[in-house]
Amino acid sequence: MKDAVDSPARFPDGFLWGTATSAYQIEGAVNEDGRGESIWDRFSRMPGRIRNGDTGNLACDHFHRYPEDIESMKDLGVDAYRFSIAWPRVFPDGSGAPNAKGLAFYERLVDALLGAGIEPVATLYHWDLPQALQARFGGWQSRETARVFADYAGFVASRLADRIGRFVTTNEIGSFVDLGYGSGVHAPGLALAPRALNQVRHHALLGHGLAVQAIRAQGRSGTQVGPAENLVVAVPALAGEAHAEAAERATRDWNAGCLTAMLEGRYPAAYASHPDAPRCSADDLRTIGETVDFVGINVYGPGRYVLAPDTSVSADAPASGDALASGDAPAPGHASGWRVAPFSRSHPRTAAAWQLVDPSSLYWAARHVTRLWNPPAILVTENGCAAADDPQEDGRVYDTDRVAFLRAYLAQLRRAIAEDLPVRGYFLWSLLDNFEWADGYDTRFGLLRVDRATQRRTPKLSASFYRQVVESDGAAP
Ligand code: IFM
Helix, strand or coil: CCCCCCCCCCCCCCCEEEEECCHHHHCCCCCCCCCCCEHHHHHHHCCCCCHHHCCCCCCCCHHHHHHHHHHHHHHHCCCEEEEECCHHHHCCCCCCCCCHHHHHHHHHHHHHHHHCCCEEEEEEECCCCEHHHHHHHCHHHCHHHHHHHHHHHHHHHHHHCCCCCEEEEEECHHHHHHHHHHCCCCCCCCCCCHHHHHHHHHHHHHHHHHHHHHHHHHCCCCCEEEEEECCCCEEECCCCHHHHHHHHHHHHHHCCCCHHHHHHCCCCHHHHCCCCCCCCCHHHHHHHCCCCCCEEEECCCCCEEEECCCCCCCCCCCCCCCCCCCCCCCCCHHHHCCEEECCCCCCCECCCCCCECCCHHHHHHHHHHHHHHCCCCEEEEEECCCECCCCCCCCCCCCHHHHHHHHHHHHHHHHHHHCCCCEEEEEEECCECCCCHHHCCCCECCCEEECCCCCCEEECHHHHHHHHHHHCCCCCC
């Protein structure tokens, strides 16, 4: 295996350097211009659900400050900006009559981005489900939600595909289903049994597939569409092809209920035959497996370390729980041809307790996705680092850990490019410090600090670093 971390790789022409955000995390203005309530408005009002009782009511006030935020993107020099459209702004009741004023915000945003020479990339679902659909159908518990999601996606494409060339359907089905309907730590805060949880995930996958069809039907010829998934990335613990192949198999198994199903149009046999498997028809699977123009991968760190099955080290661990969650393999690893090397307790993490660090996870994610499913293109739709980056006495933010993190992950992106893996864009999460869901505003991923009291934006050291990356087309790290 060639290790190209240190070799200079030219990024392909048209490679997109970007930043990413999502609507509820930055917009604020939750009651303006006819926006309907979302499940996150409701959830964040519930006592004890969000750290410090934070809400997205004001967030980064991006709804009013987007011109300033676009200026910041111009300073960074980025080619593209991935944002999300708030479904309840466009359809306050989830379906029915569209809200012209809600759509008008995104028209203003998109026009301003294009005016600044920045390509808009729009995500249609980044977790802010209209509360009306939760009340009416139980949200993604019902396939009706998948159906009306496609109506909304088609409508947005019919109005904006003249200016938006790339749409992301759903962001991280693997997260919003498990956290919102399984552990209940995210909206809508439910804790369903495994079978019901898998059915919810199936409906979300169906929503993705139906949205692909609707965008193709109502967008323009050439409009590109794909999902963004935080796949569980198996990283080979040791060098050598046998371990790399074991990690590839493990990645397919661990994403059985999500990305594997989307990209293969079927659930792998071990998943489909599990007693908790979702009910589904052949038609559903064809829809879920609609071809996509790109696969968005959100990569923050390693999901598991994996070894070839016959490796004689003492590492051995149960590979699966009983529940068929998207991150769980349905069959023991030995049967599937891999085994787990468990994380040590001292494995490095960022300021977010869940974020384990290994830069090579970005390379392995791109390599596994390419070898397993050979998509036309891969976009790194999210990658970033949580940091406890308080301002220093001079008022500046020296987020040295984020710079070190990005430098190391981007070197692995160069390694992927040097091996001709079809990565066509990189969107750094996130432009701004923002509402980090149940963690509120205390967990920060931004290139720009946002002062909570004044909303003042201060570019951090990492913003200067990323400007150099973009300026040099990835050569600088
Ligand atoms: O902030 C989130 C984002 O909404 C989805 N992907 C992971 C990010 C960091 O936790």
